[in-house]
Amino acid sequence: QVQLVESGGGVVQPGRSLRVSCAASGFTFGDYGMHWVRQAPGKGLEWVATISYDGSNNYYADSVKGRFTISRDNFRNTLFLQMNSLRAEDTAVYYCAKDLLDTAMVFCNWGQGTLVTVSS
Amino acid sequence: DIVMTQSPDSLAVSLGERATINCKSSQSLLYSSNNKNYLAWYQQKPGQPPKLLIYWASTREPGVPDRFSGSGSGTDFTLTISSLQAEDVAVYYCQQYYSPPTFGQGTKLGIK
Numbered sequence: 001q002v003q004l005v006e007s008g009g010g011v012v013q014p015g016r017s018l019r020v021s022c023a024a025s026g027f028t029f030g031d032y033g034m035h036w037v038r039q040a041p042g043k044g045l046e047w048v049a050t051i052s053y054d055g056s057n058n059y060y061a062d063s064v065k066g067r068f069t070i071s072r073d074n075f076r077n078t079l080f081l082q083m084n085s086l087r088a089e090d091t092a093v094y095y096c097a098k099d100l101l102d103t104a105m106v107f108c109n110w111g112q113g114t115l116v117t118v119s120s
Numbered sequence: 121d122i123v124m125t126q127s128p129d130s131l132a133v134s135l136g137e138r139a140t141i142n143c144k145s146s147q148s149l150l151y152s153s154n155n156k157n158y159l160a161w162y163q164q165k166p167g168q169p170p171k172l173l174i175y176w177a178s179t180r181e182p183g184v185p186d187r188f189s190g191s192g193s194g195t196d197f198t199l200t201i202s203s204l205q206a207e208d209v210a211v212y213y214c215q216q217y218y219s220p221p222t223f224g225q226g227t228k229l230g231i232k
Contacts, residue, residue, distance in 0.1 A: 103219060107162070
């Protein structure tokens with residue numbers, strides 16, 4: 001079955017960088033678009049970024065555009081999110097999610113998430 | 121951005137009774153070229169990631185019990201649980217994918 005396992009979260013100071021990863025298994029990774037969705041503590045869901053099945057197209061929420069970069073390695077079945085210039089408001093659980101198709105923007109499978117805390 | 125507004129923010133329903141959650145979008149989610157509504161519903165239980173229940177407003181994800189159903193078109197949508205079970209206690213979110221995705225604020229469903 002589909003398995004998505006995030007890693008790389010932790011505590012980071014404002015202005016610093018962090019990269020989180022998502023290891024995928026149980027499906028043909030290179031056939032699907034992938035996403036990052038975040039959830040601040042006790043809050044709702046916020047879409048962050050999307051990458052097409054082959055990495056040729058990326059999409060970002062305005063709140064992270066220019067600071068975050070989504071990428072993928074289809075040989076290693078891994079999704080990445082490089083987060084630069086981190087702010088306190090980026091504190092959240094970051095989930096990776098598999099698309100229903102390529103970039104339908106329907107999040108049909110989710111990982112357990114990795115917590116990123118931005119604090120001095 | 122399209123704003124999604126759910127109502128109510130919370131509700132409590134007796135076991136076996138019907139639960140209804142509403143979702144309204146700030147613009148139509150109906151794409152005229154394919155006559156599909158770009159609206160999904162998710163369930164999030166405490167300490168767990170969200171789970172996709174319904175997409176295209178009314179298509180149930182495989183494995184989702186048939187007591188869950190989605191309806192509506194344009195700007196007004198509804199998630200209905202026909203007979204509430206204890207395991208349905210969760211927060212429910214609607215999400216539009218007509219444009220850059222946005223979610224409703226969530227509706228917390230409990231047992232009366």
